[in-house]
Amino acid sequence: MRHIPSLPAVRVFEAAARHENFTKAAAELGMTQAAVSYQIRLLEERLGVALFRREKKKVVLTDAGRRTAGETSRAFDVLDAAFSALRAEDEGTLTVTTSYTFANTWFAWRLGAFQMTNPEMAVRMLTDDAIVDFAGSEVDVGVRTGQGDWPGLTSELLFRVDFTPMCSPEFLERHGGSLKPKELLDIPLIGPEDPWWAHWLREAGIDVAERPPRPGVRLGYQAHEGFAAMAGQGMAMLTPFFWRNDIAEGRLVRPFGQVSSRGWGYWLVYAEHRRLVPKIRRFREWLMAEVARDLKQLAASAPPPDQGMS
Incomplete structure (x- = not known):
């Protein structure tokens, strides 16, 4: 059995870690900055580990957050490739019934x-x-x-x-x-x-x-x-x-x-x-x-x- 945290929260973390900026992550995901911050807090509470340090007007990945960010980004790349292949296959054939x-x-x-x-x-x-x-x-x-x-x-x-x-x-x-x-x-x-x-x-x-x-x-x-x-x-x-x-x-x-x-x-x-x-x-x-x-x-x-x- 896999013990994976909430996927929406993981998706938010991946974007926030890539930008190291909650505001840019919010813009990419179509969310508010407050919603991004809330999802990160939920994820940190679930893991019991701080992923970001809050500093003046910015956030910085912790060592744990940086290690996790790399693996998370690679996992999303694999998912994107898998679904891209499905989209390409679907677009490659049109089936019509009549x-x-x-x-x-x-x-x-x-x-x-x-x-x-x-x-x-x-x-x-x-x-x-x-x-x-x-x-x-x-x-x-x-x-x-x-x-x-x-x-x-x-x-x-x-x-x-x-x-x-x-x-x-x-x-x-x-x-x-x-x-x-x-x-x-x-x-x-x-x-x-x-x-x-x-x-x-x-x-x-x-x-x-x-x-x-x-x-x-x-x-x-x-x-x-x-x-x-x-x-x-x-x-x-x-x-x-x-x-x-x-x-x-x-x-x-x-x-x-x-x-x-x-x-x-x-x-x-x-x-x-x-x-x-x-x-x-x-x-x-x-x-x-x-x-x-x-x-x-x-x-x-x-x-x-x-x-x-x-």
């Missing part, structure tokens, strides 16, 4: 750009739709979908989740080149069991009756559904933000101007006590800027709200 859809439709295409601007840092992405416990894992930041209310985490909105039907140009051409919302009830849909379909159709003024799920392709993830739509397999309900490049390059089309939402969003999340960690701050700034740029470009290319609705 959902399968966000990773495959947007994030994986851009994460390399962040790593290139931070070459000293390794970036690791973990893809899992399960919610990660930040307290019990090595995860630094996450991108989650929901309402933004996760206890113990800081949540910053990246963008709202909205959705609208999309398909390949060839698929649309096979079905007359244009569609009305009610015609969606009679054409092949990708993921027809998705509740987004009924929500969007009701907002488009179509009375969707309760009935057994329609036959159709079921792929489970929006990432898969978007690629199936590009392959001409049907109409998919997709989030325009994720498919902006495919729309711009003609692999997908938006037959309707209406975009619906159910109030969810994608959020950047991280532990509240780590908000000032440099690598998290740099990643946050980069991600916010990337998302803002894509949202601006998406808004400029959006079709008129009434397109295809007459």
Whole structure:
């Protein structure tokens, strides 16, 4: 069993001995001179040895204090080196967790750009739709979908989740080149069991009756559904933000101007006590800027709200 005096008092002694000045030690430690003097007195009483001699307007280390000061400073150097190594290791890797859809439709295409601007840092992405416990894992930041209310985490909105039907140009051409919302009830849909379909159709003024799920392709993830739509397999309900490049390059089309939402969003999340960690701050700034740029470009290319609705 170690018989170590109060560590706060030892820390105060090390600074006071190094400066041989209580006022300078107080300034370094963010304390008052009186608090430094009090901690030294407690330490001397605990040890039963005088560490400083109080002389006119100054303090001087005793022989015992000088012997102890050297060993104490070396011990703090060892501690500093140990924790510096941990800080360097932590700063050397950024671990990001996110959902399968966000990773495959947007994030994986851009994460390399962040790593290139931070070459000293390794970036690791973990893809899992399960919610990660930040307290019990090595995860630094996450991108989650929901309402933004996760206890113990800081949540910053990246963008709202909205959705609208999309398909390949060839698929649309096979079905007359244009569609009305009610015609969606009679054409092949990708993921027809998705509740987004009924929500969007009701907002488009179509009375969707309760009935057994329609036959159709079921792929489970929006990432898969978007690629199936590009392959001409049907109409998919997709989030325009994720498919902006495919729309711009003609692999997908938006037959309707209406975009619906159910109030969810994608959020950047991280532990509240780590908000000032440099690598998290740099990643946050980069991600916010990337998302803002894509949202601006998406808004400029959006079709008129009434397109295809007459």
